Amino acid sequence: QAKQAGKGCYTILTSQMQFQALERMQIEVELQEALEREEFCLYYQPIFSLKTEELVGFEALVRWQHPKKGFLQPSAFITVAEETGLIEAIDFQSLKIACQQIEEWKNTVKVNFPLVVNVNFSARQFHKQEVVEQIKEIYCQAKLDPGVIKIEITETAFLEAISTAKHILEQIHSDGIQICVDDFGTGYSSLSRLHTFPAETLKIDRSFINLLDDKVEGITIVSTIISLAHNLGMDVVAEGIETKKQLEKLKELGCEFGQGFLFSQPLPSKEATELLAKYVPIRI
Numbered sequence: 001q002a003k004q005a006g007k008g009c010y011t012i013l014t015s016q017m018q019f020q021a022l023e024r025m026q027i028e029v030e031l032q033e034a035l036e037r038e039e040f041c042l043y044y045q046p047i048f049s050l051k052t053e054e055l056v057g058f059e060a061l062v063r064w065q066h067p068k069k070g071f072l073q074p075s076a077f078i079t080v081a082e083e084t085g086l087i088e089a090i091d092f093q094s095l096k097i098a099c100q101q102i103e104e105w106k107n108t109v110k111v112n113f114p115l116v117v118n119v120n121f122s123a124r125q126f127h128k129q130e131v132v133e134q135i136k137e138i139y140c141q142a143k144l145d146p147g148v149i150k151i152e153i154t155e156t157a158f159l160e161a162i163s164t165a166k167h168i169l170e171q172i173h174s175d176g177i178q179i180c181v182d183d184f185g186t187g188y189s190s191l192s193r194l195h196t197f198p199a200e201t202l203k204i205d206r207s208f209i210n211l212l213d214d215k216v217e218g219i220t221i222v223s224t225i226i227s228l229a230h231n232l233g234m235d236v237v238a239e240g241i242e243t244k245k246q247l248e249k250l251k252e253l254g255c256e257f258g259q260g261f262l263f264s265q266p267l268p269s270k271e272a273t274e275l276l277a278k279y280v281p282i283r284i
């Protein structure tokens, strides 16, 4: 096609591709530096019980304070991090920060309810046996009970390298870490395998929650996912709740938990702490 469009066009395409390749290489180098300089931080999006409207936990979401480009969202770097394998180190750093944060909350806000912090892990982590020990080391170092952490993994992780991933997830799970299937419904359907994996929570992808506003089919799809999860003994979290209507529908359908801009954006540590302090009676 480029040939057909003439030589000039071909050249433009090539230099654009070169530019993209260079940009990626630059991000890769910068990511490596960011890990060393600890430029990553976490934002915390509150997760609520839809029934009682109580705060039940947070999802930790990585952010990059880039020395030149400023504050970056995951969309600006996660793909390159995945492709270069640097995502693994980023995930461990995120888990470390989350554990330190929980430890701090235990001491300062005196959390006295079973608060859980969800941490996202790349699917590629579950191809390697070492991940089991690496995770354990991090929460042991923070002197935390593994029950306060929930690992979120996208649906794909449950499909790729099936037996290895399953075996590794089972070990992490038997150590006491809870597991959440993230973005459910966006991958290739893993319906037939879902029940064989150790996971207590299923998170419905935002794209389905969006459908609840005006599409009858949306209600059917979400209701089916919720029933499936419940039949498998799993809790359900709806992600990306933005409207009252979506919330009302989800309550009707028996969805237990939710997060989304309707309740709160992901919050910096300080604001998450303030929110927590409001919910938790301080005991001395």
Ligand code: C2E
Binding pocket: 045, 060, 061, 062, 073, 074, 075, 078, 087, 090, 091, 094, 119, 120, 121, 122, 152, 182, 183, 206, 239, 240, 241, 242, 259, 260, 261, 262, 266
């Ligand atoms: P995710 O795990 O599905 O996280 C939910 C994303 O939806 C977050 O985007 C969150 O800010 C956004 N969100 C929450 N509520 C709403 C809403 O009501 N409306 C809309 N439009 N969006 C909402 P964010 O923080 O940009 O993260 C994007 C993705 O990056 C995450 O999707 C997750 O897959 C990945 N990610 C974030 N942190 C980490 C990490 O530490 N490790 C790994 N491997 N992936 C991470």
Ligand code: MG
Binding pocket: 059, 120, 152, 182
């Ligand atoms: Mg997630």
Ligand code: MG
Binding pocket: 182, 183, 203, 205, 239
């Ligand atoms: Mg998600």
Ligand code: MG
Binding pocket: 183, 205, 206, 239
């Ligand atoms: Mg999502």
